[in-house]
Amino acid sequence: MSGLAIETCGLTYHFGNQKVVDNLSLKVEKGSIYGFLGPNGAGKTTTIKILLNLLKSPADSVFIFGKDISTNRIASLKRMGALVEQPAIYAHLSGKENLYNRCILLGTPRSRAAEMLALVGLTEAADKKAGKYSLGMKQRLGIALALLGDPELLLLDEPTNGLDPNGIIEIRNLMIELTSKHNKTILVSSHLLAEIERIATHVGIINKGQLLFQGTINELQTLNKPVVEIETDAIEATLGILAAEGYTPEQIKTGTIQIPYTSKAETGRINTVLVQGGNTISSIHLVRKDLEHLFLDITKPN
């Protein structure tokens, strides 16, 4: 347990009669960037709120750095920083004042506010009212607020929402730097796989409150079985030959057939058989499903 920053054990949560989180057992290792993936409404934000004790969880179901949050709320929150949904900021205060207010609550020196503003690129807008910020600027301020107390564990709920491509890259690099250089642990939720694929070391996939997959990013890619894609004009003949060879070919679009990949030699042999059978093969190549398709595959049966 000591190596885990977050652990939930069979966590279940209801909103009225609706089960929003269903028997969820998260394991987030210290020092990792845990990509918490799922479509909208999958239960990601609810889970993050439970991890912050904003929503009550039963005893012995949520552990932060090995301690039960229901009995160690303040001690656990001291080690966490969070950005939940759209950033919660006081619109009538400037960006700097929002940070100063948080400095008061955390007992952090005010000099840290200026550092955070510089870190998220808001120094020039520091004195502007936060209510007049663009969505991207609000998001940056939200991240600055989450980082202000220098927490060991960061919970970021869709942090790149509303950011422009440059902003997304900056936040991505910031997250990587925080874990690699400052030994932080980050749980970052997103509905965009490509985003998580770029930064996460570990992935948890949630849909309808259930955890469908949890493991390292490599394990996720291993799940992703490669296929051989064959392009030909003689579809019927090719399907016939492949079936006779013991394959279960699948036509994915006009002129394109897929079969499971086994080995390089086997792919060569198939090619030879098809050509010798008098078919014109315009292309035969190895394809890995991109993560988007994999994600759809995992979530579809549910």
Place this chain on the structure above:
Amino acid sequence: MYALIISLQSEFYKSRKTLAFWAAILLPFLICAMVAFGFYTKSENILKLHYPPEVLWITYSGAALGVMGMLILPFYVIFMAFSVNNIEHKNDTWKTLFAQPLGKLSIYTAKYLYAVLLIFICLFLFAAFTFASGHLLQVLVPEYKFSDYSPINLLSKFYAKLFLSSLGILSVQFIISLIWSDFLKPMGIGFIGIIFGSIVASKHWEYAYMVPYSQPSLALTMKKTAGGSDFFTQDIYASLATALVLFIVGYFIVAKKSIK
């Protein structure tokens, strides 16, 4: 205790640029200035009545106290209870406030105390401005006899009673504003409460002192209790008891509050 102090500090920091905070200063200033202006421009009529100094002070302070007890104070308290909570509802900041490493009791108590403090500041300034403007009038109209009587006891007693009698309304409205984020519910309930309160107070209903909304105007009538104290009257006790009970109830609401 430390968590309570920093939470209070933060409440002040957050609201210092809002109308809720400035109302505590502007309201007594404006009302006292208006009353003083009236006493200055109509000084000849008032001087004709030949009030002794004590009665002059009672008449002068009564002009502000009368409207305060009946109308302005209850509305001000309702507005204050609303503002202190609305700053979090409006900005959707309850979730970050309760995700800070601070006890929920500290966060809640700080909010409640801050509202109490603003009411205290407001009423203290009423007394201070009344005192100061009375002496200013003496300088401007030397025929007045304000300087022949010290109104400090009189003002402090009336305003202290008004302060204590407002805690009942504050506690009711604080809970309403804590639970509901919209403007209409606390204002609507408060408005009905004030109307009901002023009806039962003016009709001398025997249990009127139990109604928080009628307590401020009852507190100013100075009806002595059986024990003889004209300060701790029934309505003051009822107000303090209401405040205590509802403060505790409010804490349980906060402790069980899930931030959806």
